[in-house]
Amino acid sequence: MNPLRVRATYWSSPPLVDLLLEFSPQSDVKFCGRKSPVRSHTLLAKKRPAESWPKEGFISVPRYAHFASVLFSASLLLAQAQPTSDTQALTQLEATWNNAHLKGDTATLDSLWADDMEVVVPKMQPLTKAQSLAFAKSGRMHFQRYETSDIQVRVYGDAAVITGRLQRTRSINGNQVDDDWRFVKVYVRQAGNWRVVLFQASDSAQP
Numbered sequence: 001m002n003p004l005r006v007r008a009t010y011w012s013s014p015p016l017v018d019l020l021l022e023f024s025p026q027s028d029v030k031f032c033g034r035k036s037p038v039r040s041h042t043l044l045a046k047k048r049p050a051e052s053w054p055k056e057g058f059i060s061v062p063r064y065a066h067f068a069s070v071l072f073s074a075s076l077l078l079a080q081a082q083p084t085s086d087t088q089a090l091t092q093l094e095a096t097w098n099n100a101h102l103k104g105d106t107a108t109l110d111s112l113w114a115d116d117m118e119v120v121v122p123k124m125q126p127l128t129k130a131q132s133l134a135f136a137k138s139g140r141m142h143f144q145r146y147e148t149s150d151i152q153v154r155v156y157g158d159a160a161v162i163t164g165r166l167q168r169t170r171s172i173n174g175n176q177v178d179d180d181w182r183f184v185k186v187y188v189r190q191a192g193n194w195r196v197v198l199f200q201a202s203d204s205a206q207p
Contacts, residue, residue, distance in 0.1 A: 086155045086194075090162060090187060093194055094148060101146045101168075106136045114188060114195040121201045122181070144176075145169035148183075158189040165204060180204045 093112065100108040110133060119127040127135070135141070151164040162185040169178050181201040187194045 086160065087153045090153050090155070090160055090194060091151070093187070094151060094162065094164075094185075097196075098146045098148060102143050104136065104139075104142065106133060109133065109136060112196055114190060114197045117195075117197050117199070119199045121199075122179075122203055141170050141172040143168055143170045160187040160194065161185070162187065166201060 096108060097112055099105070100112070113129045113132070115129060117129040117132070119132050146168045147166070149165045149167070151162065154161045164183060166181045166183050167179065168181075169176065171177070180203065182204050183199065183201040185196055185200075186198040188197050189195075
């Protein structure tokens with residue numbers, strides 16, 4: 001008998017994850033693939049009636065449930081899905097960073113920046129968080145454009161590195177200045193929140 005391929009959906013807690021399972025009445029369940037980005041697992045299966053399965057923290061297999069039950073804890077699933085949710089959160093924080101600079105929202109910048117943050121950008125001495133906030137609050141500089149592109153997000157547990165291109169137009173001391181930078185931003189998770197510990201930029205290579 002050819003193996004059957006069945007989609008199994010984990011519903012008990014977001015994010016929703018669809019898995020592709022392969023099994024036959026004579027064999028254990030085999031993990032074949034995934035629709036959502038979850039790392040591969042070894043799934044243990046035993047032949048048990050579907051009605052005897054626990055309803056929380058388990059995968060249910062529609063139609064062919066009588067062949068096998070898949071023992072898969074909710075905590076393990078959510079732990080493996082974490083990098084995806086972190087990437088989404090960091091991407092949103094990048095948008096928050098950009099908007100805060102455009103609006104001169106120093107309260108938001110204060111919350112985004114770690115106490116030991118360092119800023120290293122062209123034509124300026126390295127700045128601490130206190131110096132960066134003081135400069136932002138001085139009103140000497142206003143942004144007309146603050147846009148990022150080519151964003152890459154890499155998550156390493158409680159640390160993350162974001163790279164990309166930053167194009168901005170600003171007025172400072174009555175003069176308009178255009179910047180075209182490549183940047184590296186380092187985030188660290190502190191007390192459950194992502195905060196920036198390093199922002200470093202350099203001039204983009206010109207064609």
